[in-house]
Amino acid sequence: MEQARIEYPWERLRQLLENADARPIEEFLDGLQWSERARAISRLSSEDQERLLTTLAPRDVADIVENLPEGQAADLIELLSPQEAATIVEELASDQQADLLGQMEHTSAEAILAQMDPGEAAEARTLREYKPSSAGGLMITEFVSFTEGISVQEVLHRLRLHGAEYAEYDIQYLYVVDAHGCPMGVLRTRDLLLAPASKGIAELMVRPVRTVTLSTSLQDLAHQFEESSFYGLPVVNERDVLVGVVNRRAVDDALMQQSENTFLASQGIVGGEEFRTHPLGVRARRRLSWLSVNVPLNMLSASVIAVNQETLGKVISLAVFLPIISDMSGCAGQQSVAVSIRELTLGLLKPAEILRVVVKEVGPAVINGILLGAVVGAVAWLWSGNVYLGGIVGAAQGINIIIAATFGGLLPLALKRFGFDPALSSGPILTTVTDMCGFLLALTFAAHLLVHLA
Amino acid sequence: MEQARIEYPWERLRQLLENADARPIEEFLDGLQWSERARAISRLSSEDQERLLTTLAPRDVADIVENLPEGQAADLIELLSPQEAATIVEELASDQQADLLGQMEHTSAEAILAQMDPGEAAEARTLREYKPSSAGGLMITEFVSFTEGISVQEVLHRLRLHGAEYAEYDIQYLYVVDAHGCPMGVLRTRDLLLAPASKGIAELMVRPVRTVTLSTSLQDLAHQFEESSFYGLPVVNERDVLVGVVNRRAVDDALMQQSENTFLASQGIVGGEEFRTHPLGVRARRRLSWLSVNVPLNMLSASVIAVNQETLGKVISLAVFLPIISDMSGCAGQQSVAVSIRELTLGLLKPAEILRVVVKEVGPAVINGILLGAVVGAVAWLWSGNVYLGGIVGAAQGINIIIAATFGGLLPLALKRFGFDPALSSGPILTTVTDMCGFLLALTFAAHLLVHLA
Numbered sequence: 001m002e003q004a005r006i007e008y009p010w011e012r013l014r015q016l017l018e019n020a021d022a023r024p025i026e027e028f029l030d031g032l033q034w035s036e037r038a039r040a041i042s043r044l045s046s047e048d049q050e051r052l053l054t055t056l057a058p059r060d061v062a063d064i065v066e067n068l069p070e071g072q073a074a075d076l077i078e079l080l081s082p083q084e085a086a087t088i089v090e091e092l093a094s095d096q097q098a099d100l101l102g103q104m105e106h107t108s109a110e111a112i113l114a115q116m117d118p119g120e121a122a123e124a125r126t127l128r129e130y131k132p133s134s135a136g137g138l139m140i141t142e143f144v145s146f147t148e149g150i151s152v153q154e155v156l157h158r159l160r161l162h163g164a165e166y167a168e169y170d171i172q173y174l175y176v177v178d179a180h181g182c183p184m185g186v187l188r189t190r191d192l193l194l195a196p197a198s199k200g201i202a203e204l205m206v207r208p209v210r211t212v213t214l215s216t217s218l219q220d221l222a223h224q225f226e227e228s229s230f231y232g233l234p235v236v237n238e239r240d241v242l243v244g245v246v247n248r249r250a251v252d253d254a255l256m257q258q259s260e261n262t263f264l265a266s267q268g269i270v271g272g273e274e275f276r277t278h279p280l281g282v283r284a285r286r287r288l289s290w291l292s293v294n295v296p297l298n299m300l301s302a303s304v305i306a307v308n309q310e311t312l313g314k315v316i317s318l319a320v321f322l323p324i325i326s327d328m329s330g331c332a333g334q335q336s337v338a339v340s341i342r343e344l345t346l347g348l349l350k351p352a353e354i355l356r357v358v359v360k361e362v363g364p365a366v367i368n369g370i371l372l373g374a375v376v377g378a379v380a381w382l383w384s385g386n387v388y389l390g391g392i393v394g395a396a397q398g399i400n401i402i403i404a405a406t407f408g409g410l411l412p413l414a415l416k417r418f419g420f421d422p423a424l425s426s427g428p429i430l431t432t433v434t435d436m437c438g439f440l441l442a443l444t445f446a447a448h449l450l451v452h453l454a
Numbered sequence: 455m456e457q458a459r460i461e462y463p464w465e466r467l468r469q470l471l472e473n474a475d476a477r478p479i480e481e482f483l484d485g486l487q488w489s490e491r492a493r494a495i496s497r498l499s500s501e502d503q504e505r506l507l508t509t510l511a512p513r514d515v516a517d518i519v520e521n522l523p524e525g526q527a528a529d530l531i532e533l534l535s536p537q538e539a540a541t542i543v544e545e546l547a548s549d550q551q552a553d554l555l556g557q558m559e560h561t562s563a564e565a566i567l568a569q570m571d572p573g574e575a576a577e578a579r580t581l582r583e584y585k586p587s588s589a590g591g592l593m594i595t596e597f598v599s600f601t602e603g604i605s606v607q608e609v610l611h612r613l614r615l616h617g618a619e620y621a622e623y624d625i626q627y628l629y630v631v632d633a634h635g636c637p638m639g640v641l642r643t644r645d646l647l648l649a650p651a652s653k654g655i656a657e658l659m660v661r662p663v664r665t666v667t668l669s670t671s672l673q674d675l676a677h678q679f680e681e682s683s684f685y686g687l688p689v690v691n692e693r694d695v696l697v698g699v700v701n702r703r704a705v706d707d708a709l710m711q712q713s714e715n716t717f718l719a720s721q722g723i724v725g726g727e728e729f730r731t732h733p734l735g736v737r738a739r740r741r742l743s744w745l746s747v748n749v750p751l752n753m754l755s756a757s758v759i760a761v762n763q764e765t766l767g768k769v770i771s772l773a774v775f776l777p778i779i780s781d782m783s784g785c786a787g788q789q790s791v792a793v794s795i796r797e798l799t800l801g802l803l804k805p806a807e808i809l810r811v812v813v814k815e816v817g818p819a820v821i822n823g824i825l826l827g828a829v830v831g832a833v834a835w836l837w838s839g840n841v842y843l844g845g846i847v848g849a850a851q852g853i854n855i856i857i858a859a860t861f862g863g864l865l866p867l868a869l870k871r872f873g874f875d876p877a878l879s880s881g882p883i884l885t886t887v888t889d890m891c892g893f894l895l896a897l898t899f900a901a902h903l904l905v906h907l908a
Contacts, residue, residue, distance in 0.1 A: 160648055194614055275802065276815075290785075301777065305777070316770070335741050337721065375749055
C-alpha cells in the first residue's frame, strides 16, 4: 500500500505560486501559524520569494514583513525593485520603516527612499538617524494631539472625522499640547469614555506629563515602563515639542532582541542573528571573525605548556588531567560570568562594584573548588596509584576553580567599563586566563615534586 | 582637604528606616529608578528588609514587589509573618499572586493563603495549579463582561457605577458573554468612544472572538499575539466559559524570562535566575549540580589521552596543541548549537529536520575547518620545525572543526526530541564529543607517523 507523504507548507506555497493568483495564496498563508509562515517563506527559492511579494497586495506583504524577524524581512525586501519595495515600505508604521531600512545596505535603502512619498521618506530618514535602541529609534510618529481649550465632545467629533486615518493608529492615549506643540497633558481613552461630553479636556487630562527625550536609552525606557502601567510615553525634541510616542510593545521587543543577542554573542555568533537562510559566505565569514580571535588566545595559553614541556615529558600522565583542569575551571568561571552579565543588565550591579563581586563569588568558589578539587584529585590518585599526582591535580583543580569563578565574576564588569560587550568577549578571555593558570599551577607543582612522580 | 563620600541609596534607606516613618521612605523610594530601587533593597540586611516591608503601607509594598525580579520578590515576602504577607499579596493582581506563591516553599505559601480572603485564596490556589507558561498560568481573572442585549449607554452607566473597582483593572476590552458565560464578542473601548449611546452592544462587538484555552502554550500565545495587534486574549475553560484574560504584556514578560533562562542555562546556571543576594549554600549547591555532571564527561574525553599515553610520551610537543584543537573545535560547535537553539525557539526549524541542518552546516564548517586547520597547522610546523607535526595538528584541527560544527548543529535537535533542555545540556555534551574526537584524531595520526616525529 502506498503511503501518503505529508506535504510541507512551502511545497504547497510553491504550487500556489505557479498560478499567479493572490487570493488562494493569501488564504493559505492566513491559515498558517506565524512561525510556520516565516519558515515556509524562508524555504522558498529567491525567485519564488520575489514572485510571492509581487503577487500579493502591498498591504498583505507589509503584514507578513512586520511579523518576520528583522534580518529576514530586510533580506526579502531587497529582492524587489526599489519601486516595488517602496510601495510595501510605505504600508509600515514609521518605526518599522526605519528599522527595516536600517538593516539594509545604505545604497539599497536610499534607492527605496527615493521612490517613496517625499514626506514619509523624510520622516524615515530622520528616524533612521537615531540610535535604534534610543527613544528616537523606537518611537512612532503616528499620534493624535489636540490643543487645550476644547471639550470632550469636540475631541470625539474630531476623532470621528478622522476615523479612517486614525484607524491604523494604535490609540491608547491622546495628547494635549500648547500652541508650540509642547505636551501639557494626556487624555486616556477610558477617561474620555466615562466623562460628560461638555467637560473641558484641560480638566480631564492627566498631568504633569512624563516625557522622554529622543536620546533616552532603552534601559531608561524599560525602567519607566516597569515603574508604571503606561502603554506609551511621549517623546519630545530639544525644544520640548512632542515629536513621537514610544509604545511599551516597542520597548519590550527591543529588550527581547537584546536578551537574544546576549545569548548569541555568548556563544560566538557575532553581529546579531544568523539564520541558515543567510548566504554561505556571510555565515562562514561572520563565524570565522570570532573563531580567529580565539587562535592567538589559545596559542597564549598553550605557550604555558610549551615552556614546561620538559616537566610534562617526565610526568606524561599529567597530560591526561590538563584538559580536565582546564575545562572544569572554564565551566565554573562561565557560571560567574553569566550571573554578572545578568546582574549588570538588570542594573543590580554597577561596573565599579568590584569588591562586592569578589566577596560574593569567593564563597561558592571555595566550596565548589574544594569539593571538585577533591574529586578530581582522588580520581588522579586512584588511576595513577600515585598520591602525589593526585595531590597535584587536586590542588591545581581546586585553586583554579576558585580563581576562575572569582575572575569570571569580575570580567564582565571590567569589559563593560572599557566599552566592550561582555557577552561577546567574556568567553574567550575567560578560557585563556583559566587555561593559563590551570596549566601553570599543575606544571609548577609537578616540577617541584618531580622526584615523587617518576 | 576632606573629600565628600558619595552616599549609596541603601545607606540613606538604612538611615530612614531608623525612624519608622513611612512617608519619607516612600518619597525616597519613589525618587529612585526602578533598578536602583531593586538594588537598594537587595543590599539591606534581612532585618532592615523586614522593617521596610512592615513600615510601608501594604499597597506601596505591593507596588515595589510587583516590579522586583520574581525570585527576589518571593525571598522578601517570606521574611514576613503569614498575616503580614497576606495583606500584601492581596494587593497584587491574580496572576502575580499565583507567580509569587509558586516561587515559595509550599508550606510558606499555604500559611499565607490561609490568612487571605477565602475567595482570593481559592482563586490563587486554582491559578497556581496551571503551568506557569500556559494561558492558565499567565491569565488574570480581573476582567469586565456583560451579557448581550444592552446598549452602549447601559455599558457606560455600569462602568461608571463600578468605577472604583474597575480603576484597578487594565481595561482594554470588555467582553460580551451569553447566559452560560461563553464569550460572544469583544467590545473595544475605542469603539465605545465613537459609537452612538443608543447602539446595542451586539452590533458593536467584534466577532467571532478568538479565544484560547487554559492549557494553550506560551509559544502558541506568542504566535497569536504576533499575528494580531490585540492587547489581550480571552481564556475559556473546558465548558467554553470565559475564565480570564491573557494580556500581551504577560506573554512578553514570560518570553523575556524564557530567553534569559536560555542564556543562563547555556552558561551552566541551572533552575532559573541566580542573584548574589541568594544564600551562599543555595548558590554553591546549584552551581555544583551542573559542574559535577561535567566531571564524568571530562573523564571520558581524558580517557582518550590516557589510552594513547604512549604515543604522547614519544611526541610530547603534541601536548601543546591538544588543548588548542579541543578549544577551537568546542567554539566552532558552540556557534552551531546557538543557531539551532535560536531557530528551534523561533519555530524556523523542527527537531526532525536533520538533513537540512547537515546540508546547511557542512558549508561554513568546511570553509572554516580548512582555514583554521591551515593556520593552526602552520603554527605547529613553524614552532616545532617539523612539517609532519604541522600536518597532523592541522588535519586534526580542520577535520574536528567540521565534525564539531555539524554535530553542534544537530545536538539541540536530538536533545529537544528526547525532552531535554538544549540550552542546559548542549554545552557539556558538545565539548565531551569534540574533545574525544580531537584527541583521537591527533593521537591516531601521530601514532601512524611516529617515525617522522622523533
